[in-house]
């Protein structure tokens with residue numbers, strides 16, 4: 270018995286939407302399927318996940334307000350992860366790779382997903398570093414090996430702050446300010462556009478500040494300079510020091 274036209278179209282749409290047959294049967298009447306597809310997000314495999322914040326949404330107040338943290342972590346970061354997973358879903362060979370491996374060698378990726386991984390893989394890695402590199406009751410002077418390296422390289426912590434804040438302020442449009450370990454194993458201040466990662470240039474990111482407007486606009490409005498200045502109050506130096514020692518090892 271041949272499938273009716275309705276059944277054929279219905280099954281095709283069910284497959285396209287990632288619905289199960291049971292979902293489709295439950296939908297019932299003609300016409301309901303289109304509405305259901307519009308309301309049902311096709312399932313995206315959870316290859317990468319958004320790491321939970323290691324502190325409460327309001328823990329960084331008054332430097333970063335609760336609402337900014339909620340939207341930034343739960344909406345912005347989640348979108349990068351979902352888009353990254355969607356991009357690599359058709360390529361099982363990529364599913365076991367770390368995010369560092371994926372974005373450190375973009376040329377090795379299939380050409381049709383290179384831009385998506387650059388933007389969304391970069392976004393995932395940058396934000397994961399960002400959350401973990403901040404904390405409540407933080408800030409102050411950098412300690413340990415990173416503290417000594419900062420003094421040796423820049424002359425003082427204040428000189429690093431000045432260079433870093435300038436990098437963030439001068440970044441036109443959206444991007445990041447960074448303290449990195451460069452290819453020669455030396456500390457350096459850089460800036461990247463959009464969600465590009467220092468890893469894409471063979472550098473290791475140690476400390477990054479997000480200067481996209483979504484990171485500060487609710488609280489600081491257009492005053493990016495003020496955000497950059499205040500942000501040092503939430504830098505978690507013990508974590509940054511661990512990254513430095515791991516990168517040097």
Ligand code: MN3
Pocket residue numbers: 341345396479481483484
């Ligand atoms: Mn952001």
